[in-house]
Amino acid sequence: MVPPLALDIDGTLTTPDGRLDPRVFELLxxxxxxxxxxxxxxxxxxxxxxxxxxxxxxxxxxxxxxxHVDDETTILGDPAAARAVVETFLERGGDLGWxxxxxxxxxxxxEVAVSVxxxxxxxxxxxxxxxxxxxxxxxxxxxxxxxxxxxGDGLARVADALGVDAAEFVAVGDSENDVSTFEAAGDxxxxxxxxxxxxxxxxxxxEAAYMDGTAAVLEALRAGxxx
Numbered sequence: 641m642v643p644p645l646a647l648d649i650d651g652t653l654t655t656p657d658g659r660l661d662p663r664v665f666e667l668l669x670x671x672x673x674x675x676x677x678x679x680x681x682x683x684x685x686x687x688x689x690x691x692x693x694x695x696x697x698x699x700x701x702x703x704x705x706x707x708h709v710d711d712e713t714t715i716l717g718d719p720a721a722a723r724a725v726v727e728t729f730l731e732r733g734g735d736l737g738w739x740x741x742x743x744x745x746x747x748x749x750x751e752v753a754v755s756v757x758x759x760x761x762x763x764x765x766x767x768x769x770x771x772x773x774x775x776x777x778x779x780x781x782x783x784x785x786x787x788x789x790x791x792g793d794g795l796a797r798v799a800d801a802l803g804v805d806a807a808e809f810v811a812v813g814d815s816e817n818d819v820s821t822f823e824a825a826g827d828x829x830x831x832x833x834x835x836x837x838x839x840x841x842x843x844x845x846x847e848a849a850y851m852d853g854t855a856a857v858l859e860a861l862r863a864g865x866x867x
Contacts, residue, residue, distance in 0.1 A: 642861050644674040644802075644809045646700075646795050646821050649681060649689070650780045651814035652831055652854055658780075660689075661851030667858045669694050676700055676709075676798050676809070678791045680778045680817050682747040683708070698802075700794035703776060703783055703817050705750025707794045709801040716794070717750025721772040722784040726752045729766045734759050744781070751785035758782065778815045779835060792820025810861065812854050814838055829857050829867060 647653060653664050668675055675693075677686035678700040687708065690697040699708040705717030726736070737755025738744045744753050754763055756779070763782060767775045774787040799806040811818070811825035816837035822828035823841065830842035831853035839845045844867065846853035860867040 642671060642673050643826075644676070644799075644804060645671065645858075646676045646678050646791075646798075646809045646811040646825055647854065648813035648815070648818050648821070649677060649679040649686065650778065651833055651850060652812055653851055656833075656850055661855075663851055663855050664689075665693065667855060667862075671695075671858075674698055674798075674802055674804070676795060678795060678811075678813075678818075678821055679703075680753070680776075680781065680783055682745070682753075683713075683749060684747050698798060700791050700798060700821075702748060702750045703778075703785055704789040704791045704794040704820070705785060707797045709798045712801070714797065715749055717786045717789045718772070719748070719750050719752070721770055721786065722750075722752050725763075725767050725770050725773050725784050726754070728770075729754075729763050732762060732766065734762050734766075750789070751783050753781040753783055756781060776817050777835075778817050780815075783817070790820035791817060792822075792824035795821055795824045810857070812857055813842075814850075829853070 676698045680703045683701040683706045686699040687697045707714045737758035776783045796806050806824045807826035809825040811821045811828045814834040819841040828842045830838045830845045832849035857867040
């Protein structure tokens with residue numbers, strides 16, 4: 641019997657150039673246990689991915705700010721402080737760094753994403769003067785968010801709704817926003833491209849990167865072997 645999964649998306653289910661790896665559509669549709677997509681992406685993205693996989697939308701989005709399970713959506717993050725920080729950042733000459741792409745933040749309900757090409761020092765300086773906000777670097781964006789929500793707490797909510805223990809989940813991820821997921825899950829794997837925070841928190845650091853590493857874990861679990 642395969643275990644339930646908690647899977648990050650960017651850097652974990654993708655190729656090095658950021659595309660969704662097609663093996664996702666080979667390995668996940670028929671996985672005979674719950675699959676929670678736990679991501680920093682805005683809520684609609686993992687919901688859409690679950691739909692294309694033909695799976696129930698079991699989703700931890702926006703770094704734990706939004707949890708969707710059993711057709712119920714719970715908004716856990718408060719975006720007010722994050723939006724105020726970003727407003728001050730922009731007033732002081734900062735730029736979100738997305739050019740004309742408004743879709744990055746258009747559907748975010750609990751946080752604001754800032755490009756990794758933006759002025760990190762200024763962003764963190766502004767955030768340090770505010771209460772109820774933190775900046776998390778996922779390697780793909782700086783997420784300005786509430787420190788009171790994280791993917792691990794989201795996984796605990798998902799597990800409770802599904803009637804299983806969070807420790808039954810196997811988690812795979814690649815960055816600091818996956819640390820809380822690793823702590824909540826029973827077994828955790830960091831792909832080889834993971835950052836220092838994720839590799840330090842994971843039970844196992846894989847030899848393979850991106851979806852190569854994730855696929856190796858899933859194939860081993862399906863075969864009843866240790867990854």
